[in-house]
Amino acid sequence: MxxxxxxxxxxxxxxxxxxxxxxxxxxxxxxxxxxxxxxxxxxxxxxxxxxxxxxxxxxxxxxxxxxxxxxxxxxxxxxxxxxxxxxxxxxxxxxxxxxxxxxxxxxxxxxxxxxxxxxxxxxxxxxxxxxxxxxxxxxxxxxxxxxxxxxxxxxxxxxxxxxxxxxxxxxxxxxxxxxxxxxxxxxxxxxxxxxxxMLKAPRISLTSAKEYVRSGPDMPVAGAIEYARNLHATINSAAEIRKPRT
CATH class of the missing domain: 3.90.226.10 (2-enoyl-CoA Hydratase; Chain A, domain 1)
Structure with a gap:
């Protein structure tokens, strides 16, 4: 190359x-x-x-x-x-x-x-x-x-x-x-x-959204909803999500 x-x-x-x-x-x-x-x-x-x-x-x-x-x-x-x-x-x-x-x-x-x-x-x-x-x-x-x-x-x-x-x-x-x-x-x-x-969002939001887009649509509906619920609770409780970008 x-x-x-x-x-x-x-x-x-x-x-x-x-x-x-x-x-x-x-x-x-x-x-x-x-x-x-x-x-x-x-x-x-x-x-x-x-x-x-x-x-x-x-x-x-x-x-x-x-x-x-x-x-x-x-x-x-x-x-x-x-x-x-x-x-x-x-x-x-x-x-x-x-x-x-x-x-x-x-x-x-x-x-x-x-x-x-x-x-x-x-x-x-x-x-x-x-x-x-x-x-x-x-x-x-x-x-x-x-x-x-x-x-x-x-x-x-x-x-x-x-x-x-x-x-x-x-x-x-x-x-x-x-x-x-x-x-x-x-x-x-x-x-x-x-x-x-996109850069207004913290990194953890960017990566978690991609994780769900990658996996959620292939799950059974009930599993996809439960996965969304757990991911939402986990990420929203992370300290990083409350830190503004510098």
């Missing part, structure tokens, strides 16, 4: 991660994916929020060299190890205790579409486009689909992977990939406003 393939800036309690290969649409190598996973796993040590975005006109158009075949086809076991690079990234995003905000200004295809879905909040420009073109490259799309499984309805998932069409940010919003769509000229200001609003 080249030194500046991913730019990182610690902005107070916010870790800003920028995919930085704009000439190729921020398509990512395996080394870039490994570095992204590492950064996300380490982020909670110094940060309360992660902001992930891409440099230039696109967010991330997928994996670099997607569809290229090795001289010798690897065994299924070896191929699984290759795939784990991507699955590890999705897992890091889900398991990260602090919220990850994704900013999509342009193309988000394949892996880019997947990580846009995997992040906790995704703000898209009205110029953004999303697609899952894997099958056009003779690649099974199940890696991307695994990032959709708890976010995107079945029929929407099927449409994306079978059609391979690009969809608008408004359609991506209706599918559950995106949280909000804003005019391109107002994208940065909207994200700044969102981060400022």
């Amino acid at each position: 080249a030194k500046n393939d991913i730019k990182v800036k610690q902005d107070g309690p916010v870790l800003r991660i920028i995919l930085n290969q704009p000439k190729r649409g921020n398509s990512v190598t395996d080394d870039m994916v490994r570095e992204l996973t590492k950064l996300i796993r380490q982020a909670p040590k110094k940060s309360d929020i992660v902001v992930l975005r891409g440099a230039g006109k696109d967010f991330c158009v997928g994996r670099f060299g997607m569809g290229a075949r090795p001289p010798v086809e690897p065994t299924a076991y070896a191929r699984r190890n290759f795939s784990d690079v991507v699955f590890d990234a999705y897992g890091a995003m889900r398991q990260c205790p602090i919220p990850i905000v994704c900013v999509v200004q342009g193309g988000a295809h394949g892996f880019g579409c997947a990580i846009a879905a995997a992040c906790d909040i995704t703000i898209a420009s009205d110029k953004a486009v999303f697609s899952v073109p894997e099958m056009a490259h003779q690649i099974m799309p199940t890696m991307v689909m695994s990032s959709f499984v708890d976010r995107v309805p079945r029929k929407a998932m099927a449409y994306l992977v079978y059609s391979m069409f690009e969809v608008s940010p408004e359609r991506a919003l209706s599918y559950g990939i995106v949280s909000d769509v804003v005019p391109a000229a107002k994208l940065d200001a909207h994200v700044d406003k969102l981060i400022a609003a």
